[in-house]
Amino acid sequence: MAEIVDEIKSRLSIEDVVSQYVQLKKMGHNLKGLCPFHSEKTPSFVVSPEKQICHCFGCNKGGDIFQFVQELEGVGFVDALRILADRAGVKFEEEKASKKIPKSEKDEYYKAHELACDFFCDQLFNTEDGKKVLDYLHRRGVNDETIKTFKIGFAPDLYDALYPDLLKKGISRTVLLKAGLVSSKTVTSDQIYDKYRARLIFPIFDAFGKVCGFGGRTLKQEQSPKYLNSPENPIYNKSKILYGLSHAKDSIKELDKVVVVEGYFDVVLPYQAGIKNIVATSGTALTEHQIKILKRLTEKVVSCFDTDSAGFEATKRAYFLFQEQGIMLKTLEGLDKKDPADFVRDHGVEFKVLVDRAEDFLTFFVKKLLEKNDFGSPSGRKTIFDELLPCLARLSPVLKDFHIKALSSKLNIEAKYLHDEIANFKLPVNHPAKAILASEDKQKMSVEIVILGVALEYPALFKILAKNLAELDFEDPFKKVYKDLMDQYNSARENFTTWKFDGEFLLEESEKLKVWQLYAEEQYSEFSEVNLELEMYKLIDKVKKDGVARKGKQLIQMIQEAEKNSDRQRQNELIIELNELKRQKLLNP
Numbered sequence: 001m002a003e004i005v006d007e008i009k010s011r012l013s014i015e016d017v018v019s020q021y022v023q024l025k026k027m028g029h030n031l032k033g034l035c036p037f038h039s040e041k042t043p044s045f046v047v048s049p050e051k052q053i054c055h056c057f058g059c060n061k062g063g064d065i066f067q068f069v070q071e072l073e074g075v076g077f078v079d080a081l082r083i084l085a086d087r088a089g090v091k092f093e094e095e096k097a098s099k100k101i102p103k104s105e106k107d108e109y110y111k112a113h114e115l116a117c118d119f120f121c122d123q124l125f126n127t128e129d130g131k132k133v134l135d136y137l138h139r140r141g142v143n144d145e146t147i148k149t150f151k152i153g154f155a156p157d158l159y160d161a162l163y164p165d166l167l168k169k170g171i172s173r174t175v176l177l178k179a180g181l182v183s184s185k186t187v188t189s190d191q192i193y194d195k196y197r198a199r200l201i202f203p204i205f206d207a208f209g210k211v212c213g214f215g216g217r218t219l220k221q222e223q224s225p226k227y228l229n230s231p232e233n234p235i236y237n238k239s240k241i242l243y244g245l246s247h248a249k250d251s252i253k254e255l256d257k258v259v260v261v262e263g264y265f266d267v268v269l270p271y272q273a274g275i276k277n278i279v280a281t282s283g284t285a286l287t288e289h290q291i292k293i294l295k296r297l298t299e300k301v302v303s304c305f306d307t308d309s310a311g312f313e314a315t316k317r318a319y320f321l322f323q324e325q326g327i328m329l330k331t332l333e334g335l336d337k338k339d340p341a342d343f344v345r346d347h348g349v350e351f352k353v354l355v356d357r358a359e360d361f362l363t364f365f366v367k368k369l370l371e372k373n374d375f376g377s378p379s380g381r382k383t384i385f386d387e388l389l390p391c392l393a394r395l396s397p398v399l400k401d402f403h404i405k406a407l408s409s410k411l412n413i414e415a416k417y418l419h420d421e422i423a424n425f426k427l428p429v430n431h432p433a434k435a436i437l438a439s440e441d442k443q444k445m446s447v448e449i450v451i452l453g454v455a456l457e458y459p460a461l462f463k464i465l466a467k468n469l470a471e472l473d474f475e476d477p478f479k480k481v482y483k484d485l486m487d488q489y490n491s492a493r494e495n496f497t498t499w500k501f502d503g504e505f506l507l508e509e510s511e512k513l514k515v516w517q518l519y520a521e522e523q524y525s526e527f528s529e530v531n532l533e534l535e536m537y538k539l540i541d542k543v544k545k546d547g548v549a550r551k552g553k554q555l556i557q558m559i560q561e562a563e564k565n566s567d568r569q570r571q572n573e574l575i576i577e578l579n580e581l582k583r584q585k586l587l588n589p
Contacts, residue, residue, distance in 0.1 A: 004081065004090060009065065011088040014052045017065045020087075021072060021296055022047075028525050030518075036072055036292060037061045039324055046522055051514045057445075057522070063511065074240050076106055079208060109235045112171045112179055113203070113211040119162055120153025120201040120214075130154045133200060133219065140265065141345035146272040149247070151203045155196035155216060162194045180231040181214075199228065202243075202264040204236070204282065207293070209246035212236045215264055215282060229282070239287040242294070243267055243280040249297065251276035257300040259332070259355055260286070260318070262311070265341035266304070273344050275352050286318045291325050302358045304332040304340050312368075319361045323394060330358040331365075362391055362403050366410070375411055384411075385421060393422055445519055447546060448478040451539040453516030454524060454532075455485065459498050461536050462489055468540045473547045481513070552581055 015031055018024065024031040024047060035045040035056040044058035055062035061071055069080040085092035124130040124147070133154045137147060155162070163182045167173070173192065176182045184192045199216035206212045213230030230236050242260075244267040252258045259278040261267060267280045281290065294301060303318055305311040315331055322329040334354050335343045344351045369387055374380035388407070392400055400422070401415075408415040445453075455462045465482075466489055474482045489496055524532060555578045562571035 004085065004092065005066070007090050008081070008084050008088045009052070011090065012065055012084060013049060014054055014065055014068070015047050015049050017068060017084070017087070018047050018054050029521065035059060035061075039288065046518060048514075048518050048521075051518060053511070053514050053518065055515045055518055057519060062515070073207065074237070075206075075208070082208075106234050108171065108175050109179055109233060110210055110212070112166060112175050112181065113213070113235070115166055115169055115171065116162060116181055116214070117151050117153065117201075117203045117211045119165055120155055120196075120203075121148075121151055122153075123156055123161075124152065124154035127154075127156065129156055136200075136219070140341070141269055141272075142265075143272065146268060149271075150244075150268055151211070152268075153201040153203070155194065155199045155201050157198035159193040159197065162196070163192055178231075179233050179236075196228065198223065204230065204241060204243055205246045206235070206241065207245055207249070210235075212241065213238075215243075217264070238282070238284050240289045240293075241282070242290050243282045244271065245279050245293070247271065248277055248279050252294075252297045256298050257302065257355075258294055258298050259302045259304055260294075261304050261340050262306055262314070263339065263341070266339055269341045269344040270351055273348055273351065275344075275349075275355065285314065286321060288321060288324070291321050291327070295325055295327065299327050300330075301327055302330045302332055302355055303361070304335075304355075306339055307335055315361065316365070319365075319391065328399070329361045331361045332358045333364060362388075363406070365391065366403075366407060370410060381411065389422060446478075447539060447542045448474055449516050450520065450523070451536070451543060452478060452481055452485070452513075453518075453520035454536060454539065456499060456513055457517045457520040457524070458532060459496070461533065462496075464533065464536050465540065466490075468537075469543060473543055475550075548581055552578060555581065 015024065018031075018033075021036050022033040022045065024033045025043075027046075029048070029050060031047040031049070032043040033045050033047070034040055034043050035058055037045075037056055038059040038061075040058055045054065045056040045062075047054040053062060053064055054068055062068060063071070065084060066077065066080050069075070069083055070077060073080065073083065075083070082092055124134055134147075137152065142152070163176055166176060166181070173182075177184065177192065180195055182192045183195045184190075196214065196216045198219050200219055202215040202217070203211045204213035204215060213233075213236040215230075216228040218224070218226050218228075229238070232238065243264060248258070248267075248271075255277050257277055259270070259275065261270075261278060261280045262282075263280055264282065267278050270278050279294075301322060303315050305314045305318075315329075319329045332354050334357075338346070340351065366388065369384045373383050375384055392403060395403065404415050404418045404422075407413075408418055451465070455465055462485065466486060469482070471479055471483050471486070485499070488499065524535065527535060555574055559571055559574045559578065562568075562574060
């Protein structure tokens with residue numbers, strides 16, 4: 001395992017890997033970009049070629065190439081290894097790799113879902129009740145090849161069909177319950193029963209094609225809800241999954257375009273008709289994480305949600321989300337009140353023509369607003385402006401000018417008045433566009449992290465720390481780090497020039513300390529040697545004052561305790577100690 005990790009690291013640098021997800025700009029020794037883990041407008045995501053790490057000082061996420069891919073792709077170490085081995089052109093034998101890595105909690109969940117998927121498929125093709133459901137699928141226009149491609153299955157109308165089968169195959173009761181494959185009347189009850197009964201089953205795949213959840217569509221009119229989906233569990237997070245992505249990835253890259261729809265059938269039937277660059281939100285609201293996944297593959301997105309009012313509101317919300325990621329959403333129209341699945345069933349490849357003809361959302365939105373409102377009346381115009389201004393306000397100047405000119409000609413209003421309206425516009429408190437904007441507050445670094453980071457980045461300054469601070473001036477866990485640094489410094493003394501992150505010193509903390517170093521480098525790289533020394537004295541002063549403040553709080557609590565116990569002598573001793581503490585102001589220069 002160590003060999004393949006080292007081989008990948010020798011072929012892929014941190015900047016090679018990160019630049020595939022983030023647009024980076026050279027800033028001094030490092031590279032910077034907008035964080036891929038949270039929304040921001042000012043770059044706080046730093047990549048260090050020297051240290052071979054990346055870190056966001058806004059949300060505190062990052063690491064080496066493996067940690068970065070794990071976090072961003074939402075995968076375990078083995079999957080990150082597979083992704084990076086493929087990019088590096090390194091042969092990866094997953095079976096050997098898996099044997100060398102202890103089985104994680106996720107492994108049993110994946111096994112449970114794969115076995116359940118096989119069970120549901122067998123029920124569809126090899127039982128009498130299943131054949132009736134197969135006929136239903138055929139009537140919906142889905143052929144056997146597509147059914148097998150998406151592993152669509154059937155859950156029989158029984159309480160004890162799936163779970164005894166999975167228990168026999170070694171899946172624990174706990175995993176079955178947490179995965180939502182079974183239910184029980186109470187948490188402690190021994191009586192469990194199948195959760196999916198008399199339902200058409202759509203397996204939900206992660207980005208690598210592994211089954212991580214299920215969507216069960218009702219087959220009986222009296223059943224509720226219409227769709228029963230897996231709960232969140234160690235391998236399934238609905239906000240991070242796009243149905244059909246594993247099937248669509250290659251086509252999305254090849255065509256540089258993706259179609260986003262709502263439901264399972266809306267993916268399956270277009271895919272069967274040859275429109276393979278298609279994914280679904282599976283009935284949930286589109287999330288920022290899902291958009292970032294798509295952005296890695298393409299920046300050309302066509303939405304095709306349901307044609308009802310709820311579908312239109314979902315499209316509008318998606319527009320604001322995509323806009324935040326710098327993507328101008330296009331919207332498909334012309335389905336004649338049908339969803340994509342029914343349209344494809346009735347009209348086949350005409351769906352692709354509509355996709356290619358899709359207009360950008362704002363053009364589509366303006367058209368809808370003008371159809372619905374009397375733009376010749378004051379109230380009609382106000383409605384149009386109230387709806388459109390939030391969409392126009394955050395556009396680039398070029399796009400804003402384009403849409404304002406188009407709108408002004410349709411409403412017979414001079415463009416300058418529309419520009420004035422936008423300039424004075426403020427988003428309502430509860431407007432979806434406002435809710436989407438993420439806070440850009442930077443993570444506040446403790447003074448201990450800053451001072452130790454400076455000492456690590458500029459080793460020559462450590463002698464100032466050694467003279468002015470003791471181990472007791474630090475709180476855990478900084479106390480141990482300072483002790484390790486002091487031990488290393490003392491062992492070298494006159495020959496000390498740099499830190500060692502191996503042997504007995506700092507090895508356990510090396511990745512964390514590199515981040516501290518990176519922070520110090522980002523903050524102080526422009527400081528002169530003299531100013532850096534002065535900054536170190538300021539930081540020492542802050543550490544001491546924080547220590548005094550902590551000690552003061554402890555003494556006040558102890559004085560109150562002594563007073564409560566009527567221990568007058570102890571109380572006076574503590575008051576003297578507190579007054580002495582207040583006089584501690586100066587460093588030992």
